[in-house]
Amino acid sequence: MRKEDLMTVYESIGQLRDQGIKMKDIADRLDMPPSVLSAIYSTVLPAYLDNLSRQEEDAALENALSLVNNVSKKRLLSSLPDMLRQLQNYCSPVSEITLPIEKALAEGVRLTVAEIGNYTGVYQSYSLSSSSDALKMEPYLIIPSPDGHSVRVGRLSAYRTLQWGTGIINNHQNFYVTFSETAPPQLNLVTLYLQLPFREHPGMLRGLYLALDYNRNPIARRIVLVKQSEAVAAEDFANLKSGIIAKDQLTPEQEVYYQYTCQPGDYIKMCTVPTPHLDASDLAREKKMLEL
Incomplete structure (x- = not known):
């Protein structure tokens, strides 16, 4: 042996x-x-x-x-x-690697490591809360992995849960971030599709945020990530401020982010339609249910 x-x-x-x-x-x-x-x-x-x-x-x-x-x-x-x-x-x-997508992902990870230095740091994110008409504030941390072979993305949720995932940059324009909101063996994926500006060390990233709501229905929202600092210790990141901000408690700066992320055209929701069989007529029913 x-x-x-x-x-x-x-x-x-x-x-x-x-x-x-x-x-x-x-x-x-x-x-x-x-x-x-x-x-x-x-x-x-x-x-x-x-x-x-x-x-x-x-x-x-x-x-x-x-x-x-x-x-x-x-x-x-x-x-x-x-x-x-x-x-x-x-x-x-x-x-x-056997599937083309696997090969593309592996290559994407390799190329991302070379580019991620332009976007590393601590960001404060703003998006619509899933539970109310309020602004959700959650810090993100983008750093290289300890072994230098991939990228780590951390999120401190509004409910003080620290989650870690990864990200891939594509064509210098898009940054895909994904992580699970729950610990293994459960898997509740959150995916961010961020648009990268054509400038070095941008102070803001924006894009779309796809996740599940409290009833496990898909929801897509706008999200803005505002850079706070270049780096932070892991223990300090876990102590950053996160939470849900009511409309009457918004600062002038937060009001701008609320107007950008929390208006009717800034999110797409789905809901479960109580029907024995799903057909074309139920699609209109779903939209009416969402208006209630």
Whole structure:
């Protein structure tokens, strides 16, 4: 089993290198010094595989390790399970993609990492409340992921729940953000379609916000994200202000956002139509029900 595992590590690193991924980036993913990973890949594993034709496994590995001074047998074998797991996750986006949309998403994630620096920071969002004619205020945080391979988007909901998702920039013009309002295993997706202005470090983003209302009916609304700062610590982000603002409590600035996001033409709602069979006549009934 150890022989197969070491061969898998060698082949996986080789596959990533063939894709143009730098050894430093692979080492960061494995939480390993680049010099150690380079010694394992360039010296230890090739020598080990060559020694196997003449020696037993233990002797082959020990002789291969004797060629370097920064990798021990104990360290290599103890880190092997985690290396296999991380390399499998690292390689799978390339090897398991079968649908065109999966390939497009993987490429979109890669390109987004290069562009997201123009939009990172803390934003205060404004949109229509699902429960009343009021302005909903929720902070968003846009940052690169810790490993630098994707983008993280956090939202502090009006009810003080912190949710994390991701985002993809498309054609330098649109930023798609998605996350779940509920914890696993439930999945209640929220999706933002944001239009990106043609300027560096914009102070405002705007777009459409698609989610479910309290009865699990789809609702689409305008949303505005107003930039507050370039960065914030995670614990400080969780303490930012969020909530529902009644119309008579709006500041002059918030009144502008209310007028933009909370008017009749700024949202589309749906409702459940009580009918034994849904046909064209029920479509008109639904609209009348929504007017009540």
